[in-house]
Amino acid sequence: xxxxxxxxxxxxxxxxxxxxxxxxxxxxxxxxxxxxxxxxxxxxxxxxxxxxxxxxxxxxxxxxxxxxxxxxxxxxxxxxxxxxxxxxxxxxxxxxxxxxxxxxxxxxxxxxxxxxxxxxxxxxxxxxxxxxxxxxxxxxxxxxxxxxxxxxxxxxxxxxxxxxxxxxxxxxxxxxxxxxxxxxxxxxxxxxxxxxxxxxxxxxxxxxxxxxxxxxxxxxxxxxxxxxxxxxxxxxxxxxxxxxxxxxxxxxxxxxxxxxxxxxxxxxxxxxxxxxxxxxxxxxxxxxxxxxxxxxxxxxxxxxxxxxxxxxxxxxxxxxxxxxxxxxxxxxxxxxxxxxxxxxxxxxxxxxxxxxxxxxxxxxxxxxxxxxxxxxxxxxxxxxxxxxxxxxxxxxxxxxxxxxxxxxxxxxxxxxxxxxxxxxxxxxxxxxxxxxxxxxxxxxxxxxxxxxxxxxxxxxxxxxxxxxxxxxxxxxxxxxxxxxxxxxxxxxxxxxxxxxxxxxxxxxxxxxxxxxxxxxxxxxxxxxxxxxxxxxxxxxxxxx
Amino acid sequence: xxxxxxxxxxxxxxxxxxxxxxxxxxxxxxxxxxxxxxxxxxxxxxxxxxxxxxxxxxxxxxxxxxxxxxxxxxxxxxxxxxxxxxxxxxxxxxxxxxxxxxxxxxxxxxxxxxxxxxxxxxxxxxxxxxxxxxxxxxxxxxxxxxxxxxxxxxxxxxxxxxxxxxxxxxxxxxxxxxxxxxxxxxxxxxxxxxxxxxxxxxxxxxxxxxxxxxxxxxxxxxxxxxxxxxxxxxxxxxxxxxxxxxxxxxxxxxxxxxxxxxxxxxxxxxxxxxxxxxxxxxxxxxxxxxxxxxxxxxxxxxxxxxx
Numbered sequence: 001x002x003x004x005x006x007x008x009x010x011x012x013x014x015x016x017x018x019x020x021x022x023x024x025x026x027x028x029x030x031x032x033x034x035x036x037x038x039x040x041x042x043x044x045x046x047x048x049x050x051x052x053x054x055x056x057x058x059x060x061x062x063x064x065x066x067x068x069x070x071x072x073x074x075x076x077x078x079x080x081x082x083x084x085x086x087x088x089x090x091x092x093x094x095x096x097x098x099x100x101x102x103x104x105x106x107x108x109x110x111x112x113x114x115x116x117x118x119x120x121x122x123x124x125x126x127x128x129x130x131x132x133x134x135x136x137x138x139x140x141x142x143x144x145x146x147x148x149x150x151x152x153x154x155x156x157x158x159x160x161x162x163x164x165x166x167x168x169x170x171x172x173x174x175x176x177x178x179x180x181x182x183x184x185x186x187x188x189x190x191x192x193x194x195x196x197x198x199x200x201x202x203x204x205x206x207x208x209x210x211x212x213x214x215x216x217x218x219x220x221x222x223x224x225x226x227x228x229x230x231x232x233x234x235x236x237x238x239x240x241x242x243x244x245x246x247x248x249x250x251x252x253x254x255x256x257x258x259x260x261x262x263x264x265x266x267x268x269x270x271x272x273x274x275x276x277x278x279x280x281x282x283x284x285x286x287x288x289x290x291x292x293x294x295x296x297x298x299x300x301x302x303x304x305x306x307x308x309x310x311x312x313x314x315x316x317x318x319x320x321x322x323x324x325x326x327x328x329x330x331x332x333x334x335x336x337x338x339x340x341x342x343x344x345x346x347x348x349x350x351x352x353x354x355x356x357x358x359x360x361x362x363x364x365x366x367x368x369x370x371x372x373x374x375x376x377x378x379x380x381x382x383x384x385x386x387x388x389x390x391x392x393x394x395x396x397x398x399x400x401x402x403x404x405x406x407x408x409x410x411x412x413x414x415x416x417x418x419x420x421x422x423x424x425x426x427x428x429x430x431x432x433x434x435x436x437x438x439x440x441x442x443x444x445x446x447x448x449x450x451x452x453x454x455x456x457x458x459x460x461x462x463x464x465x466x467x468x469x470x471x472x473x474x475x476x477x478x479x480x481x482x483x484x485x486x487x488x489x490x491x492x493x494x495x496x497x498x499x500x501x502x503x504x505x506x507x508x509x510x511x512x513x514x515x516x517x518x519x520x521x522x523x524x525x526x527x528x529x530x531x532x533x534x535x536x537x538x539x540x541x542x543x544x
Numbered sequence: 545x546x547x548x549x550x551x552x553x554x555x556x557x558x559x560x561x562x563x564x565x566x567x568x569x570x571x572x573x574x575x576x577x578x579x580x581x582x583x584x585x586x587x588x589x590x591x592x593x594x595x596x597x598x599x600x601x602x603x604x605x606x607x608x609x610x611x612x613x614x615x616x617x618x619x620x621x622x623x624x625x626x627x628x629x630x631x632x633x634x635x636x637x638x639x640x641x642x643x644x645x646x647x648x649x650x651x652x653x654x655x656x657x658x659x660x661x662x663x664x665x666x667x668x669x670x671x672x673x674x675x676x677x678x679x680x681x682x683x684x685x686x687x688x689x690x691x692x693x694x695x696x697x698x699x700x701x702x703x704x705x706x707x708x709x710x711x712x713x714x715x716x717x718x719x720x721x722x723x724x725x726x727x728x729x730x731x732x733x734x735x736x737x738x739x740x741x742x743x744x745x746x747x748x749x750x751x752x753x754x755x756x757x758x759x760x761x762x763x764x765x766x767x768x769x770x771x772x773x774x775x776x777x778x779x780x781x782x783x784x785x786x787x788x789x790x791x792x793x794x795x796x797x798x799x800x801x802x803x804x805x806x807x808x809x810x811x812x813x814x815x816x817x818x819x820x821x822x823x824x825x826x827x828x829x830x831x832x833x834x835x836x837x838x839x840x841x842x843x844x845x846x847x848x849x850x851x
Contacts, residue, residue, distance in 0.1 A: 136593065262701055426575075
């Protein structure tokens, strides 16, 4: 797409030249000429019972983000290919070392007609880190580098010291604690959307109710019945309303995925996820309406390396590598998941923007070579079929997790003589057990928060809260720190991936795919955005 | 009578308090917390959230404050899972939904169930009996989690007559399928209980006497046999009513009605402590009320029972 290429070129120019002003073409539903639009522009999208809040600073999950994205808009949005396109900001400047960003805001309005000002962003960002707001995503503001965010979350500094200020109503300055060339990529996250101070202060917890809420997105809230549906309708005060086509979006809760498919077939929803294992059949039956696109997540096993578990064998890198090599990922993705998932041998998603996936030795071997090497390693470590090893694995109750665990257990049994004991548990129990490091191997998965490799690789830092393996390597920590200011962070990322693969800090299994049914009449979906951040304002329906 | 009701209500209060304390303790013993997800939250953030919801206080204090708020302010607190809603909001939204289709299903199950049961008993071993028994066995062996998808397949996908889920403000077309799916197996049970109880009564001496003195069959059945035959049915209906208007978890989840059963399951899975407690208290109170009503009905039906 032309717009995107222009932008890429511009982004490269910024990276090379440092401080450069940047103005980009606007982006909205781009309907090709000659298209006959459907008379009824209503998009019905299936969600789970997980629309927990409509407060941008409290949003946690993917579906809720999709709703909030229609009600609010940040400085930058994600375009059709996942690269940033202007939202409330028309352009920005950045200093030479990528630590001070200055945004120029357009004349955008709130749904009540008030102007959207730089002060609204300052208020919202301060609100996100304010301990009283108690947002789960409070840490995100510090993660992307805004000065003093972590100290404010910890209650050590007042919110006014957050590194964001309004120079005037239309100019916002953000100070970062470290050089971040990818800061613009983080701005489409709901935590960094503006919020309406007057309404929040007047209505308190009730401010997100349909009768109270004021947003600056392309849609306004018409109905919110948690567990059943959320309905949003077009906002005439949105700055780009002229290019919006969809008049209404219905987020319909359908708890059961098979029920979702039945209702999709009956035409009651336009889009729903494909139930596990049904992709090949549906693709054959309805090739134009069945989609599988890469999704920004990696599925992996944690290997507990701390002293909190007593299985000494797992502390032997030869054992870990033998286990890792003998997992036949092709069987898992092609035999079990069957939805276009890709085998993973390293952590960061290969389609992460700007990331060049390094060549991990295991990835280029055949499975026979891997198995042969695994047998050698396990023998060297003193285990094998004559001295069998027993390992415990925990996962949360789910058919897919169970199938994967069973198959991996079978592979290990046949190839290495390892007995894998499976223990399934409730999701909350798994999280707790994993966090307490009270396990040997555990199921884990990670979805990127922003489109840059550090969203994955920072988990391998010994100080990361998400480092469930308890992996600690000073060299890796060093590379991760260096990458933040590096001219080309891919150099450090390659080191990190290669080293952690060598140490088997985790066992990556596969990269996710989003597998869904979509009505033929729906157009404008961002199939190429690995984060699948869709904006209702960019979609339209054609006449059938 | 009045004294009986007052006595039962006096017992209800400590029962509810015990319910709250036990549920509270069980909940706190379960691993996990309402704010944990696949992504671990940094400790500083977690501390803020716990402080915001008073979870940093000692548990006995949390319990006392909770009971105080429930009893004196009728406030079940904020939901931990739905961050911009209170438990009162959740119950106010979900309970009417489940109550609506639960009550319809109850009426349907009771009316058809009792009628089928009577017909089957009175015309024992006739085609009507076989038909009624056949229908009830059929309805009983198809549990509601099988019935629901079957109904959706037929009425939503094939015939396109009715929506396969949602609530749409209680529109009649959204109510029909949940009502049928929920009522069939209860209806079957009611029919079976009515039939066997009716058969027993019909073979008793006083019915033979009534027939012997030449009373018409209609009078024998409706004036003499029905009342005692309904006793076991009534005792079954009390808990069924509560179950139908509150705990129709499967139907709620399957039809995604936004009802209270769905909220109950999700709050338990997400460790939404305040919502779990709120709904538990609601269910407890309804169960106590339903049992009380059953006892009063009993006394009315059976003069031998003194309250």
